[in-house]
Amino acid sequence: MTLADTVSLPSSRPRPRRRPQRRSQWKGFLYIAPAMALVIVFFILPVLFTFWMSLHRWPLLGGTRFIGLGNYIRMASDSRFYAALGFTAYYTVIITIAIFALAFPLAMFVERQRRMVGVYRTAIFMPVVVGLASASLLWVWFANVDSGFLNPLLAWLGIVDLKTNFFASFDSAFFVICLMVVWKVAGFTMIILLTGLQAIPTELGEAARIDGANRWKRFIYVTLPLMRKTMALSLILSVTGSILAFDQFYIMTAGGPQNKMISVVYYIFNQSFVSFNLGYGAAMSLALLVILVLISIFQLWLLRVGEDRP
Amino acid sequence: MTTKKEARARRAMLGAGGYHGTGILLAVFFLAPFAITILSSFRHGTEARLPPIPPWPTTGFSLDAYRNLDSFGAGVWQHTLNSAAVAVGTALLTVVVSLLAGYGFSRYRFVFKNALFVLIIATLMIPFQSILTPLFIILAKLGLNNSLIGLTLVYVTLQLPFSVFMMRNAFDAVPKEIEEAARIDGARDLGLLVRVLLPLVLPGIVTVAIFAFLNSWNEFLAALVLLSDNSKFTLPILISAVRAGRLGAIDWGAVQAGVTVMSVPCLFVFLLLQRYYMRGLMAGAVK
Structure with missing residues (x-):
C-alpha cells in the first residue's frame, strides 16, 4: 500500500502488484476469524456431532457404545x-x-x-x-x-x-x-x-x-x-x-x-x-x-x- | 344539498369513530395483560391469592410479591444480575464480532469469501433446538457447562447470521471515498474502523445490539438445558420454577412480580429504540 510497506517486504518485489491483495487476503480472514470460530465451534461442530451421537447409545454418565442405526430403528417404532x-x-x-x-x-x-x-x-x-x-x-x-x-x-x-x-x-x-x-x-x-x-x-x-x-x-x-x-x-x-x-x-x-x-x-x-x-x-x-x-x-x-x- | 353534505360528514365521523373505537379495543387487548400484571404485582400478599378484580392494589401499595419472589433461588437480584450479564455480554460480544466480520466481508477480498458468508447465513436454516444435545456435551468438554459465559457464547453464535448480515449491509452502504x-x-486498520467508520455504521450497531439483548434476555430452552446450578439461573428459568410451585402451592404474586421484572426492561428498550428495532425487522423481512 505505502512505499514503506513495500520496502519492508522484499520477497514480493518481483511482482509488487500482487502483494497488496495477498496482504488484504490475510487481513480479511483475520476480521472474520472470530465469527467463523464461533460458528464452527458452536454450530457446525454440534451439527456434525449430532450425527455421530445418533449412532451411539449415549448415557450421561458411563461409556458410550456404537449401535449403528439402533436409535433410528427405535424411533421408527x-x-x-x-x-x-x-x-x-x-x-x-x-x-x-x-x-x-x-x-x-x-x-x-x-x-x-x-x-x-x-x-x-x-x-x-x-x-x-x-x-x-x-x-x-x-x-x-x-x-x-x-x-x-x-x-x-x-x-x-x-x-x-x-x-x-x-x-x-x-x-x-x-x-x-x-x-x-x-x-x-x-x-x-x-x-x-x-x-x-x-x-x-x-x-x-x-x-x-x-x-x-x-x-x-x-x-x-x-x-x-x-x-x-x-x-x-x-x-x-x-x-x-x-x-x-x-x-x-x-x-x-x-x-x-x-x-x-x-x-x-x-x-x-x-x-x-x-x-x-x-x-x-x-x-x-x-x-x-x-x-x-x-x-x-x-x-x-x-x-x-x-x-x-x- | 346541505343534507347530503351533513350525511357525508356524519358518515365520515362514524367511520373515524369506528376506526378509533376498533383501535382502542385492539390496544386494550394487547396492552391490558401487561397493565393488569404490573398493577397486580403491587398488591398486598393477602390479595395475591385472589383474582385481580380490580387489578390495582385496594389495600395499599405493597412490595410483598417482590419480597416473596426474592425468597426463591438465590434471590431475585442475583438472577436479574445473571440475566443482565448474559444479555449485556451477548449484546457487546455480538456487536464486536459482527462489526469485524461485517467489515471483513464488505471491504476485503479473499478466497471462499462468499462461501463463508453463505455458511454463516445458512445456519439460520438449522434450528438451534436440534443441536442442543451435542452443544451440551461440547460445552462440558470445554469446561463451559453450567456457566453463564458458555451460555453467552452460544447466544452470540445464534445472533451471528442476522448480525453479520446487518453489519455487512451497513458497511456496504458507506462510500469507499470516505475510507x-x-x-x-x-x-489504518482498526484505528480506521473504530475512529472513522464506527460512527457511520452506528445505526446498524444499535439494531444488532437490541436484537442480541432482547433475544438473550428472553431465551428459555438453552438456558434451561445448559444451566444446572440453581444460583446461575437466568430470570425465565427462575420464574418458571416459581410457577411450578413449592410444596404444591403456587405463589401467584411472585409470578406476577417475576413477569414484571422480565417484561418491563424489554418494553422499555423497545419503546426507547423502536426505530432501530423496526429497521432490523424490515431488513430481516426483506432478506
Whole structure:
C-alpha cells in the first residue's frame, strides 16, 4: 500500500502488484476469524456431532457404545415420538391459521395513514418484544382458576362458569395456549404483512376501483396476488416457529392433560435431559432437522414461484 | 344539498369513530395483560391469592410479591444480575464480532469469501433446538457447562447470521471515498474502523445490539438445558420454577412480580429504540 510497506517486504518485489491483495487476503480472514470460530465451534461442530451421537447409545454418565442405526430403528417404532409429531403438526396448522386470521385484518387496519395509527401499531406490537416464557407465565396466571383474570372476565360475559379449570381438559388448555401465542405473535406477523401491503402501488387499487371492482374484489384480485411473496415469508416464519414450540407447553401445561401436549422439541428435551438418552435425543434432533430443512426448501421454492409471476 | 353534505360528514365521523373505537379495543387487548400484571404485582400478599378484580392494589401499595419472589433461588437480584450479564455480554460480544466480520466481508477480498458468508447465513436454516444435545456435551468438554459465559457464547453464535448480515449491509452502504480520504490522513486498520467508520455504521450497531439483548434476555430452552446450578439461573428459568410451585402451592404474586421484572426492561428498550428495532425487522423481512 505505502512505499514503506513495500520496502519492508522484499520477497514480493518481483511482482509488487500482487502483494497488496495477498496482504488484504490475510487481513480479511483475520476480521472474520472470530465469527467463523464461533460458528464452527458452536454450530457446525454440534451439527456434525449430532450425527455421530445418533449412532451411539449415549448415557450421561458411563461409556458410550456404537449401535449403528439402533436409535433410528427405535424411533421408527416409538409411538410417543409419532404422537409428538402429530401434536406438533396439529398445533402448527391451528396456530398458523389463527395468527393469519388476526394478523391480516390487523395489517390492513394499521396500513392507512391516519391519526393515532402509530400508537395502535406500537400497542399491537408490544407483546412481541417480551419473551415467550414471560408471555407463557403471564397467561398461565391469567387463566388460572383460583386467582386468574380470565375466569371472572369470561364468567361476567356469560361464556364459561366461574369455576372452570382451563388446564383440566385438552381443548380448553389448548385454547388458552393458542390465545396466548396469537396475542404474543400477531403483531409480528402484522408488521411483516404490512411491509407487503405498503409495497403495492396505490395506483393499482385505484385503477381497479375505476374499473368497478368493489372492496372485496380488489382484495382478492389485486392485493392477495401481489402479497404472495410476503405471505410466503410470514408463513415460513410462522410454520418453523410453531414446529419448534416448547416454552409454552413446558411452562403452561407441563405437557398437558394426560401428556397430550408434548411437542417434538419437548419430547427430545425429555429424552435427552430428563431420561438422559442423549444418543436417542440426537437421532430425533436429526429427524427434526431434516423435516425443517425440507420445509425450508419447499418454502424457498414457494418464494421463487412468487418471483416468477410478480 | 346541505343534507347530503351533513350525511357525508356524519358518515365520515362514524367511520373515524369506528376506526378509533376498533383501535382502542385492539390496544386494550394487547396492552391490558401487561397493565393488569404490573398493577397486580403491587398488591398486598393477602390479595395475591385472589383474582385481580380490580387489578390495582385496594389495600395499599405493597412490595410483598417482590419480597416473596426474592425468597426463591438465590434471590431475585442475583438472577436479574445473571440475566443482565448474559444479555449485556451477548449484546457487546455480538456487536464486536459482527462489526469485524461485517467489515471483513464488505471491504476485503479473499478466497471462499462468499462461501463463508453463505455458511454463516445458512445456519439460520438449522434450528438451534436440534443441536442442543451435542452443544451440551461440547460445552462440558470445554469446561463451559453450567456457566453463564458458555451460555453467552452460544447466544452470540445464534445472533451471528442476522448480525453479520446487518453489519455487512451497513458497511456496504458507506462510500469507499470516505475510507480512502481517511487512509490518506494516515488512519489504518482498526484505528480506521473504530475512529472513522464506527460512527457511520452506528445505526446498524444499535439494531444488532437490541436484537442480541432482547433475544438473550428472553431465551428459555438453552438456558434451561445448559444451566444446572440453581444460583446461575437466568430470570425465565427462575420464574418458571416459581410457577411450578413449592410444596404444591403456587405463589401467584411472585409470578406476577417475576413477569414484571422480565417484561418491563424489554418494553422499555423497545419503546426507547423502536426505530432501530423496526429497521432490523424490515431488513430481516426483506432478506
